[in-house]
Amino acid sequence: MSACKDKEQDPRIEGIASTIRVVPDFPKPGIMFQDITTLLLDPKAFKNTVDLFVERYTGKDITVVAGIEARGFIFGPPIALAIGAKFVPLRKPRKLPGEVISEEYVLEYGTDCLQMHIGAVQPGDRALVVDDLIATGGTLCAAIKLLERAGAEVVECACVIELPELKAFYLHFSSAKCEVLDWDVVA
């Protein structure tokens, strides 16, 4: 699942991980929120984070980087620019002008929705999905479905942080028959 576990950890990872702060009881009591804004305040750590992903995806013929609103908009574009791919924002409802396709996903209470512009992605595109964090994977699953509906091949999902809930997510994922190829996790 995580490429980094298969070999010695890249020396940059420890520095990156140390810049992420945990904010207890946000957004609700009991949740330990992984806050990447402190990483962004450290130019070296931010650069190293982007570099790790760029090194992994350079030369893999990635044509699309899809970033999930809003923190995926912070990490996705620098990666896209470095590997020469287009950047496609995946947004909450009614933010994108013009024609869109929508994919609903389940929240703890209720559902939410992710949208992508029609025409942003074509059959044959090789896509990366980027977000800051993967927890249950619900949002990522919706992102994958949007890209696949448009005919793209989702090569990988790139997230800075992975949470322990991921194990529960894998079970949910298989039962929902949502195709997952791989997860690449930095820290």
Next chain:
Amino acid sequence: MLEEENGVDPRLQAISAAIRVVPHFPKPGIMFNDITTLLLRPKVFKDVVEIFVDRYRDMGISAVAGIEARGFIFGPSIALAIGAKFIPLRKPKKLPGEVISEAYVLEYGTDCLEMHVGAVHPGERVLVIDDLVATGGTLCAAIRLLGPMQIEWKACLYTCRVPFLELPNQVNLCQYSALRSLQANVATESSTHC
């Protein structure tokens, strides 16, 4: 600026052409300038970032503040290239931990922008980034958040020809818009009072 002929950066024409106008979004009568089509053109997107990086790299800027959400698309790449930190300015209740808030006026009602306490320190030179400035309401909220005299520059991809409304604080702000209007592809500087 590099490669200027008659004062016009040749990259601006392609940038302007890459932005599409979507009529009647989000409401009837509004011609929405959609930068997502620009993001689908890697060379053009790269040129946009380079124009801003070329302009700001030697100005001792220590922080780039991006306004949620489209400011998040342009700001980080600029920050990374000039070695500055990136500060997200967000809608309410998105940032965890201690924040400061600034309300600003919308056509109907008000909205609010938030920044983390401790993200900037007195004396820092800050760049504020967004894709577009229209009335400048969000911009002024960003300026107030960052504190008087801390903002030296604001850079936008695009400025609509909407006159700045009366705005409370008299802060001299240098503003740079890469695209002044749909018709003119000229990079210009202007001072504005906020």
